[in-house]
Amino acid sequence: MVAQMVQGKVSLAVAAGIDDPQNPLGTDAIQVYEAIASVYSEDGVLVLMDLGSALMSAEMALEFLLPEQQAKVHLCAAPLVEGAIAAAVAAASGSDMQRVIAEAQAALLPKAAQLGVAISHPSSIIGEEQVTHDMGAPEEASLSTGQITREIHLTVHNRLGLHARPAAKFVACATRFQSQIQVCNLTKGSGFVRADSINQVTMLGVRQGHEIAITATGADADEALAALKALVESHFGEDDSVLESHAIPPSPHLSTPGASAEGNPPAALLATHWLLSPSSLKGIPASPGVAIAPSFQFKKTTVVWHHAAPIRIQEYHVDNPEAEWQRLQAALRIARQEIQALLTHSSIQIGDAEAAIFDAHLLFLEDPMLLETVQERIFALHLNAEAAWGAVIEEVANNYHQLEDPYLQERVADVVDVGQRILRILSGTPITTVDLSQPAILVASDLTPSDTASLDPTKVLGICITAGSATAHSAILARSLGIPAVVGLPSEILQVADGTLLTVDGETGNVWIEPEPDTLAALEGKRHTQQTARQRALAAAHQPCLTRDRHQISVLANIGSIEDTQQALNMGAEGVGLLRTEFLYLHRTSAPSEEEQLTVYQAIAQILGTHPLIIRTLDAGGDKPLPYLGMQPETNPFLGWRGIRFCLDRPQILQTQLRAILKASARHQVKIMFPMIATVAEIQAAKAMLAEVQAELRQAGIPFDEKMEVGIMVEVPSAVAIAEQLAQEVDFFSLGTNDLSQYVMAADRTNPQVAPLADALHPAVLRMIQQTVQTAHAAGIWVGLCGEVAADPLSAPILLGLGLDEVSLSPLAIPVFKEAIAKLTMAQAQAIAATALQQDSAAKVREVVLNSLVL
Incomplete structure (x- = not known):
């Protein structure tokens, strides 16, 4: 039929069945290869295939081709009959490969319409003539709808491509626009997918160096593409040095045949295990360090949907x-x-960069493709929510498993993590937590990112799991x-x-069960070192934070729970600054x-003893909405009903909260x-x-600290401008640079395309800090800073030189900050700060610090 329609204008080949009369079902990879070779041209080859052996044989056939030929062959899941007709007609008319693929995949829509089945179509824009422009080119109208489709091509340069966190930023950016936005991986020849679907974007398999195409159709198409272009070109705000820290460094103790230059086993060896001795096991090193402690088996209660599950979901008609x-x-x-x-919690404990893993989890819950599919199953099939959700999650997980990229395959753990969370809530199953009465080494089949982020490092001394890899999110969090x-x-x-004694060497990947005395002694020696x-x-x-010329700056910790308090003291915090x-x-x-609040505040104060505890009143709103308190979604929540504004209205x-704080004092x-605080009237x-x-x-005779100091967060430019009047009202200022930087730079720090602008080391923000410090000191009050900028070692000389009396930062960053201060003199710090204030960008400020420290 197709041959008759295209009259020789398109090369066609068939590779169906196998040459075995006794077992005729199946597909032969050699036949597929020969069919591809028979029609191959530089214009490319489109392979229409079914599932099962057809998919495996087609993928195997590609391995017989040269790499440059493989890039020209595109595997397509379009319907065989309708897809072949649509693709051939498009090819015969001179369409390029991407349009041919789109037409093939769109061929299922008429059949679905005839059957009355609603399906979503992520791969093409149906019924519109796609018009490709350079940015700013004259507009051309779509032939059928009058709307305009813009398209841009970009190369992704960040180290790990569109992995979970950059994909989350990409989706968050795309969803801010009204236009229909799609994206495809040109390097791999994928079809277009919806840019508002975190799963579809992630499964494109975009890696460093891959070229992507982004289309936008709608009134704000140009603005959308400009924003996405800026996001891609900014490397999604990722710092390669941060990414490098996630890799496991090569170890002189590890000699694995075939290991990569980075010290990690190649993908082919990730599932290989071997015994080192009767009492030792070999795994993949994921987080360095030696742990020696009794074992604890973590058996998490899960509600899952496949046959191996400890608890199976009941499917029933509703x-x-x-x-x-x-x-x-x-x-x-x-x-x-x-x-x-x-x-x-993760932002406080390990920093914003790693906590961003859970931004992707939040977007997963809003993935329109996933939710539409679940909704369709519930309404069309009258399935219960657990069965519909579980089935769709399993499909998504299987799609990740089938990806060629091992790194992207590992993202299935995030899918399962989120999927399990919903199933647990639906079933009423309580959260399973790691509850240890004494320090131990945690043993489990697997840990989700949520499990790992919740661990207490003072109780969980080591981790041993049978699943995972060194680049999985759980491993990153453990490090x-x-x-x-x-x-x-x-x-x-x-x-x-x-209770069995285990020893774990996270550097070599070795685990010993009840180790021999000499092995134990050697490991104890390594751990001791x-x-x-x-x-x-x-x-x-744990010493006061002093410069070389004995100038002191107080270093406190930002915390968000009772558990964080002891860790903060262990890391050298001189109290809690936030x-x-x-x-x-x-x-x-x-x-x-x-009563609940009082119990928590007293517990934290008790742990701190004589150390100070600064309690910030409820800062809801912005990126922390609380719907049960009546906070509704706002167009721009960071400029809306938040912080003290909300609390004064309620x-x-x-x-x-004030009663609880006072009683705890x-x-x-x-x-x-x-x-x-933005106005004098508010404070x-x-x-x-x-x-x-x-x-x-x-009046009730309840004791509290009558001399308790009262302060405000300086995080709004108006507070800086009227700092002189505000200083008359309070005992101290605390600069909240996370918010101050976004308000000074007019850049929402949760908006991926502008978040890099909200940099606290930008000279505009630094001048705000300088003005606040000078005004406060002139009024006789002290000034602290509790933004994430303090966790950046490069900020240490600037913050010191600007005259801050105190900084408060993530507990894990405290030793590094104190070490940086100890290498400076006050004169050096002031000179660096003065030079930084004269720069015109945050990048140049960092250069100033680096050059000054090197000199």
């Missing part, structure tokens, strides 16, 4: 699909709250937490009884009571800090409410 859909929506809302709480880890271990490790070096650094961190109280309000359906919520060094209103609560406590 009479009211709308109610079932709403049940799923409720589960999605709870999951978003849980992930947001985990994101906040950030400083927990030695070996992954990809043989299943024998799961048979080890709790590592601990001595670590303790030396920590010992210095307790983010939002963690008390997240992951729940109502505000915490006064006095009962603020008064409850008795016999402790507690200070209170109000966020998002006066907040202080008036504080005075009312103080009067109530006095």
Whole structure:
């Protein structure tokens, strides 16, 4: 039929069945290869294929071709009959390969329409004439709709391509526009997919050096493509030096045949295990360090959907699909709250860069392709929510497994993590947490990113799992937490009884079960060497932070839980400069009571002893919405009803928190800090409410610190401009550079295409800091800083030179900051800061610091 239609204008070949009369079903890879070779040209070859043996044979056939030929062959899942006709007609008319692929994949739509089946079509823009322009070229109207389709081609340069976090930024950027946006991987010859689908974008397999095409159709198409172009060209805001830190350095102790130059086994060896001795196992080194402790088997309760599951999902018919859909929506809302709480916790404990893993988890819950498919299953098949969700998650997971790229295959762990979370909520299964009474080495078949981020490094001394790889998100998180880890271990490790002595060498990938005395002694020696070096650094961190000429700056910690407090002290914190109280309000359906808050504040103050504790009142809104408090979605939440604005409008919520803080201040060094102060009237209103609560406590005879210091967060430009008046109202300022930088630069730090502008080392932000410090000191009050910029060692001389009295940062970054300060004199720091203020970009500021430190 096709041959008759195209009259020899298109080369056609068939490779169906196998040459075996006794077993005629199947596909022969050699036949597929020969068919491709018979029609091959530089214009490319389109292979239409079914699933099963056809897919495997087609992929195998490509291996017989030269690399340059493989790039010209495109495997397509379009329907065989309709796809062949549509593709051949398009090819005969002179269309390029991408259009031919799009027409082939679109061929399923008429059949679906005839059957009354609704399907989404991510691969092409149907019914529109695509018009390709350079940016700024004259507009051309679509022949059928009058809308314009713009297209740009870009090369992706960041090291790991569109992996989870850059893909999340890409999707977040695309969804900000009204236009229909699609993207394809030109290098791999993929079809177009929806740019608002985190799964489809990730599964394009875009790696460093790949060329992508982005199309946009709609009124704001030019703006959308410009924003995406800026995002790609900024390398998605990634710092290659940060990415390099995720790699496992080569180890002189590891000699694995075929190991790569980076010290990691090649993909072909990732599933290979062998015994070193009767009591030792070999796995993949994932996080360096030596751990010696009893084993603890972590057996997580999971609700899954495949046959090997400990708990199987029940599939059943529902009479009211709308109610079932709403049940799923409720589960999605709870999951978003849980992930947001985990994101906040991870940001505090390990920093924003690694916590961004959970930004991708949040986008997964909003993936329109996934949700539309689940909705269709519920309404068309009358399936219960668990069955519909589970089936779709399994399909998505299988799609990741089938990707050629091993790195992208590992992202299936994130899919399963999010999928399990929803199933757990739907089934009412409680969260399984690692509850250790004593330090131990955690043994498990696998750990999700959520599991790993929740671990307490003081209790979990090591990790041994049978799944995973060194580049999985769980491994990255383990390294950030400083927990030695070996992954990809043989299943024998799961048979080890709790309490059995284990030793883990995360540098070599070796695990010993009840090691021999000489092995144990050698490992204890190695651990002692590592601990001595670590303790030396920590010992210095526990000393006052002094410059070479004995100038002191206080170094405190940002925390978000009771558990963070002891870790902060262990890392050398001189107190808590910022307790983010939002963690008390997240992951729940109502505000915490006064008693709940008091218990937490007292527990933290008790751990700190005589060290100061600065408690920031509720800073909801912006990137921390709390729907149960009546906070509705806003067009621009960072400029909306947030921080002190919200609390003053909801006095009962603020008064409850103030009572708890005041009660906790008795016999402790507690200070209170109000966020998002933009006007003098706001701080006066907040202080008036504080005075009312103080009067109530006095009348009731309840003790509190009558001399408790009161401060504000300086994070709005107006607060800098009126700092002189604000200083008359408070005892201290604390610069919140995360928000201050975004307001000064007019750049939403959660918006990927402009987030790089919100850099606290930009001279405009540094001048705001300088002005605030000078004004505060002139008024006789002290100034701290509690933004993430302090965790950047390059900021140390600038912050010191600008005259800050105190910095508060992530606990893990404290030793590095103190070490940086110890190498400076005050005169050096002031000179560096003065030069930095004269630069015209954050990049040049960093150059100034680097050059000054080298000299």
